[in-house]
Amino acid sequence: MTDDGRRHEPLPDPEWPVRESATEYETGWYTGGYDLVEQPNGTTKQYYWAELATAVVVVAVEDDSVVFVEQYRPTIRQTQLELPAGIVEAGESFTTAAERELREETGFAADSLALLQSVWCSTGVLRHLRGYVLATDLTPVERDLDENEFLSVRSVPVGDAIETVRGDGTPNDATLEALLLAREDGVL
Structure with a gap:
């Protein structure tokens, strides 16, 4: 390890x-x-x-909208509409990492965080655990982007979130999985 x-x-x-x-x-x-x-x-x-490294994806819901970030992904050479996400630091729980990543990337702090599910990803080739966290009761704070993060924040109505991501080209797996888990749990 x-x-x-x-x-x-x-x-x-x-x-x-x-x-x-x-x-x-x-x-x-x-x-x-x-x-x-x-x-x-x-x-x-x-x-x-x-x-x-272990990662976290955040489904942040506020005022009947889901908070997304748009960012260019050089690996696939296109801009993606994604949920806030990032690496879990040593000693962090999924919810602690979600709180940090949400604040850094979107400028929102969450008063309520709950782990929806953790999953092993692409198990035919990867050793990679990903946690999906629901964040609610958001309040605006100052963003703190990493030097290599060039993100814009975008909100989408809850009822349109999955359709918007699917219709936005080819969505990434983490965003689509998180939204489907949240819908299955009755959040969306």
């Missing part, structure tokens, strides 16, 4: 024997490598993985 000041989830003991585990590269953003695993039929195979 990487010790970079960010939260990383410990893995349980493996059900299939791991004969070798190797880290092949490390960046400031993720670590990648493989585990040589003995499969149930006795053969071995290298299963490649990339480990990312």
